Amino acid sequence: MKYWIVIFFPLFSVFGQAEQTIYQTTIEAGFITGGKASHRTIVFRSGGELSGTFSKQYLNRLHMGLGMGAMALEDEIFVPIYIDARLKLSENPSGTFLGFRSGYAFGANPSATNIENSSYQGGWHARSTFGYQSKLSDALALQFGFNISYQHGLLDRTFSSSQINQRERLRFFLFSLNIGCVFL
Numbered sequence: 001m002k003y004w005i006v007i008f009f010p011l012f013s014v015f016g017q018a019e020q021t022i023y024q025t026t027i028e029a030g031f032i033t034g035g036k037a038s039h040r041t042i043v044f045r046s047g048g049e050l051s052g053t054f055s056k057q058y059l060n061r062l063h064m065g066l067g068m069g070a071m072a073l074e075d076e077i078f079v080p081i082y083i084d085a086r087l088k089l090s091e092n093p094s095g096t097f098l099g100f101r102s103g104y105a106f107g108a109n110p111s112a113t114n115i116e117n118s119s120y121q122g123g124w125h126a127r128s129t130f131g132y133q134s135k136l137s138d139a140l141a142l143q144f145g146f147n148i149s150y151q152h153g154l155l156d157r158t159f160s161s162s163q164i165n166q167r168e169r170l171r172f173f174l175f176s177l178n179i180g181c182v183f184l
Helices: 002-015
Strands: 023-038 041-058 062-073 077-088 095-108 118-121 123-135 140-159 164-183
Touching: 023 062, 023 140, 041 077, 041 164, 077 123, 077 140, 095 140
Parallel strands: none
Antiparallel strands: 023 041, 023 164, 041 062, 062 077, 077 095, 095 118, 095 123, 118 140, 123 140, 140 164
16 A cells, blocks of 8 residues: 555646646537447547546646546447546647546447347447647637547357357457537
8 A cells, every 4th residue: 555655646746736627528529430349340430529627727838627428339338437648748738648548438239139038238449539729718628639449349149049059259440530618
């Protein structure tokens, strides 16, 4: 236990030295396209996404927080809950930023689970972002972003007549463009 304190105490003490405490809420919406890798095939998917993040500013350019979203592809629906980190690349109120989020996404696929003894699960969710944020006023900013996402899924089927269990691990590699509002 004391090793964790030695590792994380300096990290949190540095983050705690922000000049002022600033919280922000970000709402994003976008278009997703990409593929689902399953066995030896890639199936292309597209859809929309919506997410919201509440974050705190650290070290003047770094924001870290928690968020939740929804991704609706053609057949699959994922609801990710994640930790989000964003780093502005300049001190200016408007400018480019890098982002990364990681967490768990709950998944559903009604067309795959309409078969008896089938279940569909989500899994690990990660997304990296390169974007631009433009401050419109003291309380509002507009942002645009290009994202690369990874989503894991799992499809289980049990065939009662033959007692065969089939487990299919699904990997989604997705690209998206989004627009968002940042409430400062």
